[in-house]
Structure formats: C-alpha cells, structure tokens
Amino acid sequence: AQSVTQLDSHVSVSEGTPVLLRCNYSSSYSPSLFWYVQHPNKGLQLLLKYTSAATLVKGINGFEAEFKKSETSFHLTKPSAHMSDAAEYFCVVSAPGNNFNKFYFGSGTKLNVKP
Amino acid sequence: NAGVMQNPRHLVRRGGQEARLRCSPMKGHSHVYWYRQLPEEGLKFMVYLQKENIIDESGMPKERFSAEFPKEGPSILRIQQVVRGDSAAYFCASSPTGGAPEAFFGQGTRLTVV
Numbered sequence: 669a670q671s672v673t674q675l676d677s678h679v680s681v682s683e684g685t686p687v688l689l690r691c692n693y694s695s696s697y698s699p700s701l702f703w704y705v706q707h708p709n710k711g712l713q714l715l716l717k718y719t720s721a722a723t724l725v726k727g728i729n730g731f732e733a734e735f736k737k738s739e740t741s742f743h744l745t746k747p748s749a750h751m752s753d754a755a756e757y758f759c760v761v762s763a764p765g766n767n768f769n770k771f772y773f774g775s776g777t778k779l780n781v782k783p
Numbered sequence: 784n785a786g787v788m789q790n791p792r793h794l795v796r797r798g799g800q801e802a803r804l805r806c807s808p809m810k811g812h813s814h815v816y817w818y819r820q821l822p823e824e825g826l827k828f829m830v831y832l833q834k835e836n837i838i839d840e841s842g843m844p845k846e847r848f849s850a851e852f853p854k855e856g857p858s859i860l861r862i863q864q865v866v867r868g869d870s871a872a873y874f875c876a877s878s879p880t881g882g883a884p885e886a887f888f889g890q891g892t893r894l895t896v897v
Contacts, residue, residue: 672825702885711890712826712874719885758825762885768814768838771876771886773825 670763674774687746691759700762701742707755754781787889804860804892808877815858820872865896
C-alpha cells in the first residue's frame, strides 16, 4: 500500500532563514516522489521530482529534496526563504496502479514566511 | 504549448442542481485523471480515463458522480443533484501515457454548493 505523511501541517519561518518541510512515505514499490506547491486559489505547480536517478533532487525556485530510502523520507529544503514561498506544499508518491501511476497526496504543509 | 485547461474556474450551484466540470488535457496527452480536494485536505484520486474508456474509477462516489472522456472534446466530470458536501476543488491532470511517472495539473474548478 502507498501512503504519504507530512509531519507538519503548518511551518512558520522568517524571511532569509532555511526551510524544512518533512515528508515520509510508504510504498510497496520503488516509488516516484514529487513535491507540488499550491498558492492560494491557484493550481498545483511541480517543484521537483525523484524517479530513481540521483537521490538529491534540485527543483525550481531554489528548492531541493533528498530521497532517503533507509528512512523512507523525502524532505523538502530551501536555504533561504522568500516571502513569495508562502504557500501550501504537497508531498506526493506515485505508484503503479491499474495500468497507470496513481498519485497519493499528503495532507499538505502550509508555509508561512514572516518578514 | 498550453497546459491543462479547466473550466469554469469557479462554479456555484444550488443543492439539487447538476455541475459539469470540463478538462482539456495538454496537447498530445490522452490520459486524464480527476482529483478532489476537500477543504483542509490533500487531493484524493477519483478516476482515470483514456479516450472513450474509464480505466479506474475506484475513487468515485458510487452515486451522482460520473466522468467521460470522449473521442473529441474535453473530459467531463458530472455531479448530479449536488449537495453541500460536494463543495471542493476538483483538479484534472493529464499525462502522455498511463505509465508516465508524472502528471500535469490544471488550475482546478472550485465548486461551491449553496
């Protein structure tokens, strides 16, 4: 079975400080993992993806994530937060289903960036 | 290259009416997925369609909900006799193949049932 746990529903950081959004997954297969960002009343934008290549994945806007199989984690980080990073972030695992890859979403982490 | 297009962006219906949500996949994509996001929750899979075929509808409520993806035209998610609990954001995604590891999401349709 596949599932995703985002350990923090809300994270608050000051502008210019590091960001850490935590994600643990469970998968019966070798998973593909993604982080998506959703700004208020907007759609989902892909930040980065892991598909069994390099375990450290770099995404857009300075975000990166490291796939750690031993810890079943895929935490999202950014060295320095910007005000425009305030949004909701979803960790997603993709696993084979009925002839397609079904996405399993975490419940989301809302990132607040303080000036 | 336009992305996944959903319309309308916002839809208000009174209880008992029908809601029709449309999704045009990215050019060259023949696989469409619908997801629902209830308030304060992540997205939940509803249905996976290819042209003229429903492949997996394991996430669809048993009644009032239906989906289609005709040979021509957009994919349609139809909700009959809407109730307040149907209020949510409905997202469509598309991919070039079913086995593609990623999908591209539209901006969603926010349905409000009053």
